[in-house]
Amino acid sequence: MAAKPCFWLRCEKKEFERRSALTPTTAKKLIDTGFEIFVERDEQRIFDDEEFEKVGCKLVENNSWPSAPKDIPIIGLKELPESDEPLPHTHIQFAHCYKGQAGWTKVLGRFHRGGGKLYDLEFLNDPSGRRVAAFGFHAGFAGAAAGALALAAQKKGQTLGLLEPYANEDAMINAVKSELGGSGKGVKALVIGALGRCGRGAVDLFRKIGLDENDIYKWDLAETAKGGPFSEILEVDIFINCIYLSSQIPSFVTRETITGAGKARRLSVVVDVSCDTTNPYNPIPIYNINTTFSKPTVAVDGLGPDAPGLEVISIDHLPTLLPREASEQFSEDLLPSLLEFPRRETARVWTEAERLFKAKVNEAVGR
Numbered sequence: 001m002a003a004k005p006c007f008w009l010r011c012e013k014k015e016f017e018r019r020s021a022l023t024p025t026t027a028k029k030l031i032d033t034g035f036e037i038f039v040e041r042d043e044q045r046i047f048d049d050e051e052f053e054k055v056g057c058k059l060v061e062n063n064s065w066p067s068a069p070k071d072i073p074i075i076g077l078k079e080l081p082e083s084d085e086p087l088p089h090t091h092i093q094f095a096h097c098y099k100g101q102a103g104w105t106k107v108l109g110r111f112h113r114g115g116g117k118l119y120d121l122e123f124l125n126d127p128s129g130r131r132v133a134a135f136g137f138h139a140g141f142a143g144a145a146a147g148a149l150a151l152a153a154q155k156k157g158q159t160l161g162l163l164e165p166y167a168n169e170d171a172m173i174n175a176v177k178s179e180l181g182g183s184g185k186g187v188k189a190l191v192i193g194a195l196g197r198c199g200r201g202a203v204d205l206f207r208k209i210g211l212d213e214n215d216i217y218k219w220d221l222a223e224t225a226k227g228g229p230f231s232e233i234l235e236v237d238i239f240i241n242c243i244y245l246s247s248q249i250p251s252f253v254t255r256e257t258i259t260g261a262g263k264a265r266r267l268s269v270v271v272d273v274s275c276d277t278t279n280p281y282n283p284i285p286i287y288n289i290n291t292t293f294s295k296p297t298v299a300v301d302g303l304g305p306d307a308p309g310l311e312v313i314s315i316d317h318l319p320t321l322l323p324r325e326a327s328e329q330f331s332e333d334l335l336p337s338l339l340e341f342p343r344r345e346t347a348r349v350w351t352e353a354e355r356l357f358k359a360k361v362n363e364a365v366g367r
């Protein structure tokens with residue numbers, strides 16, 4: 001066993017991924033409590049290597065984790081590149097292999113053959129079953145910003161073009177305000193799922209770009225209990241869906257309610273942060289593709305020649321637009337669990353994640 005508890009922050013290999021599971025801030029907090037932190041050099045990461053070096057991390061070569069001592073846990077965010085190589089280390093990351101996703105048996109087979117372990121970040125839960133760390137807030141924040149940018153483009157008779165990550169929150173807020181002519185004042189927005197992580201982020205962005213508080217309609221379960229579709233959605237400029245969909249519910253809007261409103265409809269941008277695009281219960285059945293940073297909007301077709309335009313944004317990796325703050329918030333939320341990692345044989349958050357891993361490996365190798 002290494003002398004001190006350690007983590008090895010690996011580089012991210014997924015294209016465009018600039019976020020990081022550890023940040024200079026959380027790495028320093030770990031170091032201050034006696035951890036040793038190795039950080040792979042990574043030009044893709046939003047944080048400079050030197051920021052980690054300055055707080056006492058040991059920089060190591062890019063993508064060198066396969067040759068790290070086997071008792072050092074490797075931490076990262078996204079999936080490892082596809083391969084058949086056995087995995088002997090302990091990995092903490094999102095692996096997207098517990099819900100029958102494409103290639104899930106192959107991924108778990110690598111751990112099985114190598115004798116390694118996976119603690120999947122998606123399944124680290126607090127005692128009430130809520131995730132200890134998730135990227136929701138900045139997904140909602142960035143989704144609302146994208147929605148406001150799409151509205152600003154429409155007002156100029158244009159369609160929103162390429163979206164690129166912003167250096168920080170202020171840069172995003174200033175860019176949106178500037179596109180809206182200095183402030184978002186006068187814009188009306190409705191956020192459903194407003195009490196959740198994404199919803200709170202969306203509301204925060206709208207406040208920060210200058211919408212009047214009375215023009216930010218915040219709905220959650222209580223307001224949708226009467227059952228959709230809701231005419232109120234058609235009376236705002238931007239509708240943001242941030243719900244966690246867990247069962248079949250009546251649609252929030254339909255093509256019929258949209259066409260029924262005719263020219264009186266104010267709604268011109270829908271941002272589906274929840275992105276249940278292909279879910280048969282998608283409560284916004286007016287589009288069927290996920291949009292992208294290079295083409296952020298899709299027009300709702302079939303509304304008739306005289307109907308005002310309506311565009312949907314359905315990007316499923318919105319936090320990537322704010323890599324610095326999204327990483328800071330996620331890593332800070334993860335920190336208490338990371339501090340418990342040396343006691344992972346008994347600490348509930350880790351024992352439960354390990355139990356799930358073992359069950360999934362048995363399922364995968366039993367096939």
Ligand SMILES: NC(=O)c1ccc[n+]([C@@H]2O[C@H](COP(=O)([O-])OP(=O)(O)OC[C@H]3O[C@@H](n4cnc5c(N)ncnc54)[C@H](O)[C@@H]3O)[C@@H](O)[C@H]2O)c1
Nearest residue numbers: 136139193195196197198220221224243244274316317318
């Ligand atoms: N597009 C992206 O980049 C991105 C990123 C992160 C999360 N997400 C997705 O966003 C969704 C929300 O995530 P979260 O972390 O904010 O979840 P959350 O559990 O924190 O919040 C969901 C909120 O929706 C509310 N809600 C659920 N059903 C509702 C209904 N029928 N009517 C009104 N309110 C309802 C809940 O009460 C809760 O307040 C998830 O589907 C998640 O996968 C998308």
